[in-house]
Amino acid sequence: MNRIDTQTLHPNAQGIAAAVAVLGRGGLVGFPTETVYGLGGDARNGRAVAQIFAAKGRPSFNPLIVHVPDLEAARRFAQFDDTALQLAAAFWPAALTLVLPLVTGHGLSPLVTAGLETVAIRVPAHPLAQQILRAFDGPVAAPSANLSGRISPTKAAHVLADLSGIIDAVVDGGGCPVGLESTIIGGEPPALLRPGGIAVEQIEAIIGPLAKRANQITAPGQLASHYAPDASVRLNANQAHPGEVLLGFGPMQSDLNLSVSGDLIEAAAHLFDHLHRLNALGQPIAVAPIPDKGLGRAINDRLRRAAAPR
Ligand code: AMP
Numbered sequence: 229m230n231r232i233d234t235q236t237l238h239p240n241a242q243g244i245a246a247a248v249a250v251l252g253r254g255g256l257v258g259f260p261t262e263t264v265y266g267l268g269g270d271a272r273n274g275r276a277v278a279q280i281f282a283a284k285g286r287p288s289f290n291p292l293i294v295h296v297p298d299l300e301a302a303r304r305f306a307q308f309d310d311t312a313l314q315l316a317a318a319f320w321p322a323a324l325t326l327v328l329p330l331v332t333g334h335g336l337s338p339l340v341t342a343g344l345e346t347v348a349i350r351v352p353a354h355p356l357a358q359q360i361l362r363a364f365d366g367p368v369a370a371p372s373a374n375l376s377g378r379i380s381p382t383k384a385a386h387v388l389a390d391l392s393g394i395i396d397a398v399v400d401g402g403g404c405p406v407g408l409e410s411t412i413i414g415g416e417p418p419a420l421l422r423p424g425g426i427a428v429e430q431i432e433a434i435i436g437p438l439a440k441r442a443n444q445i446t447a448p449g450q451l452a453s454h455y456a457p458d459a460s461v462r463l464n465a466n467q468a469h470p471g472e473v474l475l476g477f478g479p480m481q482s483d484l485n486l487s488v489s490g491d492l493i494e495a496a497a498h499l500f501d502h503l504h505r506l507n508a509l510g511q512p513i514a515v516a517p518i519p520d521k522g523l524g525r526a527i528n529d530r531l532r533r534a535a536a537p538r
């Protein structure tokens with residue numbers, strides 16, 4: 229990746245406007261939330277979401293949390309049942325993320341949900357996060373603003389230490405008050421998917437005991453088979469065998485192509501959508517070789533899961 233000049237933005241109207249402009253043009257901006265600094269990108273923009281994975285150097289596409297300013301905005305993307313409404317009313321804005329079914333016509337990039345039918349959504353309380361989300365008026369995907377495998381950032385300097393030269397800007401809002409990731413609740417019945425800034429006891433005081441184990445659809449790490457298309461998947465294919473459909477990469481004859489120009493960011497942005505579309509054809513899927521570097525590693529990780537025997 230080319231090094232870029234990462235701007236440090238002040239926590240004032242001008243800095244917020246600049247952060248919103250970065251989001252609007254599909255760029256990446258680090259911003260403070262009450263939990264940790266988030267690495268924000270427009271959750272509807274597949275390229276922006278792919279850039280988040282590229283910037284962090286994540287070796288796999290785990291789904292990202294979508295940030296919105298309030299419950300009303302959240303309901304444009306997620307279906308809230310009574311329990312979810314109770315939790316939102318009791319806690320939001322807060323360090324609490326809810327994993328809920330997507331609404332139809334949500335408009336989010338499938339990369340943000342890793343192709344799942346659910347979305348993790350949060351309303352952060354930090355005043356700067358609130359101002360950015362309100363001014364942007366769109367969903368912001370934001371994992372922690374650190375390199376994959378490194379410690380989560382609770383100061384702008386931590387963000388810059390990892391991501392200076394890689395992201396467009398960071399809004400310097402000082403230290404993060406909670407300093408722990410958000411608590412994640414999801415599944416039917418609701419279960420704890422990740423402990424975090426809101427204590428389980430507080431949540432159980434509102435909705436009663438949480439389920440002991442998350443059901444398969446919502447538990448991260450149990451997702452391998454969920455990613456698998458119905459038909460068989462054959463990797464490193466330079467052409468389709470009779471009866472197969474071919475998912476291409478780079479200049480080649482194919483049914484769908486992840487990126488004709490061989491751009492891994494574009495390929496990542498297309499991955500889940502193309503897999504869904506080929507799967508709908510109901511034929512075995514052959515996939516062209518993808519270089520195992522940069523985002524190619526995360527793409528190959530997903531493709532290997534899709535191709536794994538089951
Ligand atoms: P991060 O954004 O890095 O703080 O991590 C997001 C966490 O939320 C990860 O542990 C994900 O596995 C989890 N997550 C996000 N979306 C979903 C989803 N749709 N279903 C289950 N877990 C999710």
Ligand code: MG
Nearest residue numbers: 371372373380
């Ligand atoms: Mg993280």
